[in-house]
Amino acid sequence: MTHLNRRQMLRSAGAGLATLALSPLYAVARDTVKAAAPAGFTLPPLPYEYDALEPSIDKETMQIHHDKHHAAYVKNLNAALKDHPDFLKMDVVEVLKNVGKLPKDIQQAVINNGGGHLNHSLFWNWMAPKGKGGEPSGALAKAIDESFESLDKFKEKLSTAGVKQFGSGWAWLILDKGKLAVVSSANQNSPVLHDATPLLGVDVWEHAYYLKYQNRRPEYIAAWWSVVNWKDVDERYGAALKGS
Numbered sequence: 001m002t003h004l005n006r007r008q009m010l011r012s013a014g015a016g017l018a019t020l021a022l023s024p025l026y027a028v029a030r031d032t033v034k035a036a037a038p039a040g041f042t043l044p045p046l047p048y049e050y051d052a053l054e055p056s057i058d059k060e061t062m063q064i065h066h067d068k069h070h071a072a073y074v075k076n077l078n079a080a081l082k083d084h085p086d087f088l089k090m091d092v093v094e095v096l097k098n099v100g101k102l103p104k105d106i107q108q109a110v111i112n113n114g115g116g117h118l119n120h121s122l123f124w125n126w127m128a129p130k131g132k133g134g135e136p137s138g139a140l141a142k143a144i145d146e147s148f149e150s151l152d153k154f155k156e157k158l159s160t161a162g163v164k165q166f167g168s169g170w171a172w173l174i175l176d177k178g179k180l181a182v183v184s185s186a187n188q189n190s191p192v193l194h195d196a197t198p199l200l201g202v203d204v205w206e207h208a209y210y211l212k213y214q215n216r217r218p219e220y221i222a223a224w225w226s227v228v229n230w231k232d233v234d235e236r237y238g239a240a241l242k243g244s
C-alpha cells in the first residue's frame with residue numbers, strides 16, 4: 001500500500017493522530033478523531049476492490065468477511081466499551097494492551113472484538129492483487145533467511161502453523177524481543193496481548209475461506225501466498241525495528 005493510500009484509509013477509518021506520526025505500525029487499525037464526532041471505532045474500507053484477490057480469494061468471501069464479520073467486531077467492540085469513554089478514545093492496540101484495567105465481565109468481549117478489529121484491519125493490508133505484493137527484500141529478507149534458513153522454509157512453517165491451528169484462529173509471523181518467530185493463536189487473540197508485534201498473519205477462521213475451499217484449509221493457505229503484500233510487511237518490519 002502506498003503512503004497516500006494509507007493516509008486516505010486513515011481519514012476514512014479514523015484514529016489517534018497524536019500517535020500516528022510516532023508509529024505507522026498499526027496505523028490501519030486506528031480511528032481518526034474528528035471534531036464533534038462521537039468517540040469509537042469504525043470499519044476501515046478495503047484498500048482494493050472485493051474481487052481484486054481472485055482467484056486466490058473470491059469476491060463473495062471478501063464482501064461477507066469485510067462487510068459482515070469485520071463490521072460485527074467493530075460494532076460489538078463499541079458496545080462493550082460504551083460505558084468506558086476513555087477506552088473509546090484510544091487506538092485499538094492501546095485498548096488491548098490495557099484490557100486488564102477494564103471490569104472483568106467485559107474483558108473477554110474486548111479481547112474478542114478488539115482483536116477481531118485489529119487483526120482484520122491488518123489482514124486486509126497484508127494482501128494485494130496477485131503480482132502487486134512484491135517479495136521480501138532488504139532487512140526483512142535477511143532476517144527471514146537467518147531465522148528460518150530460507151523464504152520457502154518460512155512459508156512452510158507458517159503454513160503448517162495455520163493448517164494445524166485447531167478450530168478458529170490465526171498463524172503469525174511476529175517480532176518478539178527483536179527476533180522473528182512463527183506462532184499461532186486461537187480465536188481473535190492478537191500477538192499484541194503478549195507484547196509481540198504482528199508482521200504478517202493468515203486468518204484460518206472458516207469464514208475466511210469456506211465458500212471457495214470448503215474444508216480444504218491447506219489449499220486456501222497455499223493460494224493465499226500468491227496475494228501476500230510483502231511491501232507492507234517490509235514497512236512494518238522496518239517500523240518495528242525503529243520502535244524497538
